[in-house]
Amino acid sequence: MKNNFYYNKTKFFTLLLLLISIYSIQAQMSGNQAYRNRNSYENNRPVLSDVKHFYATDSTMVINVNVLMNKKADQFKITLGLNDEAESPKKAIENMNIRIQNFIKRLGVLGINKDDFYVDFISQTKVYDVSLSDDKKLISEKIKGFEIKKNIIIKTNDHSKIEKIIYEASDYQIYDIIKIDYMNTNLEKIHQDLMTEASKIAKWKKEDYFKRFKKEIIGTPTMNSGFNYVFPSSQYQQYTAYESSDFDLLRGYNNNDLMIKKMEKKGKTFYYEGTPYNGFDKVINNEDPEIGIQYIINMSIKYDFKKNR
Template structure:
């Protein structure tokens, strides 16, 4: 009987291990480092004593972005400032003209002048070198707003036609963050009231006066929610030699890095709104803690 129980325990342990391995993915190769500014977790707690009752409710909402702001960087070099500015503006004007096909309005475009600097080079003559002024370099950014996620790849492709390859950043934004806050607050307040009534009834207590409350509202943008890992196994190379003057070189194969979106986990929250959203967007969390005074005369 003991042997059978041992076998069952082993099989259960093996099954549990395999099921974990199947759902972990290659993210297990990650170092645990994250670009996230903070890690959000839901807070669900209730404390009650003779004089007070404290109830905490946490809600997470996943939302799609209402729009995107993408910033491109480009530079141009020439012997004179006039020539340099003319060449970079020609590329920018061509790019903006192509964007009209995506119905991007003039007010949704902005060209930001970043820098104008002198460019120097070296002239080598035998064992000496002399630095000389070669020309000028101008850097500019093109900032574009679009309300369609499908436009992002199209914009990037159009930019490449004008040798604009530096995608500096992509910002996500929502226009109704106040409405999101109001939705989360009302939902949290309703759930806190349900919890309060449940615990007052369970412990045969009654609240008096007006409650005190604290609230924490946070917004999580995608740019802070990405992680990276490298999934590979590598052999070790050891070289033995009696000749201490011999230098050895080893060429290491390139290992690709993977990046993935790791948003706020739904674990620990009383309620998750839009829990099945797959599109990367903006996440909002609200934690409401309400404290009630207990009638001690009962």
């Protein structure tokens, strides 16, 4: 009886450990992205219109086609921000221009010439400070100086130069990386390629329908199409992966002594996740890991039928 008890107990714990192991494996496969804020995540996702890919009556047929293309960018534009503060606007501009000119010389070493960048004047603002009177009864606000802000916009067709530009900029106290734009110069060709792919799919859907149903088309079909693109800047999601304690004690004995709770820093992780592929008839370059621009074409073709008597 006793041996039977230990046998059943051992069997129970073995089964329990097995279930925990299976759960752990499944959890790891989802990745830490499971910690993301699902509400904000879903609200920011590009959503494909909920349209029927195929619709027909006794007098009409509408074929809908959706195609997505992942395309590497062939040109990039990086915007860097810098500021300088001095007792006068003139002095602040002089100090900033020295930094900019030296940085531009360094850009030349990277093969970036004067046609590849632009310096944009952003703002000139007063900087205020406060002073305390001798009797320490009056706090007065006064102008401390002026702050000048400018942006340097740099274009390059070499993705590897972006990090080099940021690396060199740090030597001139340029730390603000405002944004990086992804661009394609052959937008018309991309549009035409997507139209060609969508037309092939529409033709296949039409032929498939007529194999199943004997209909006679009258008149000329009508067509509508839409062309959209999604840039990487809107496709990044974030999460913070951590587990907090079950309870927190913020006050001392009799709830009189206020206690300060010092929190550990929880790092946020950002990752790229493009437009979901569900709802598309075809996705081009879906195996390419390099982040680029997503192009979407929607095509709708309407046919009129001769009604059967």
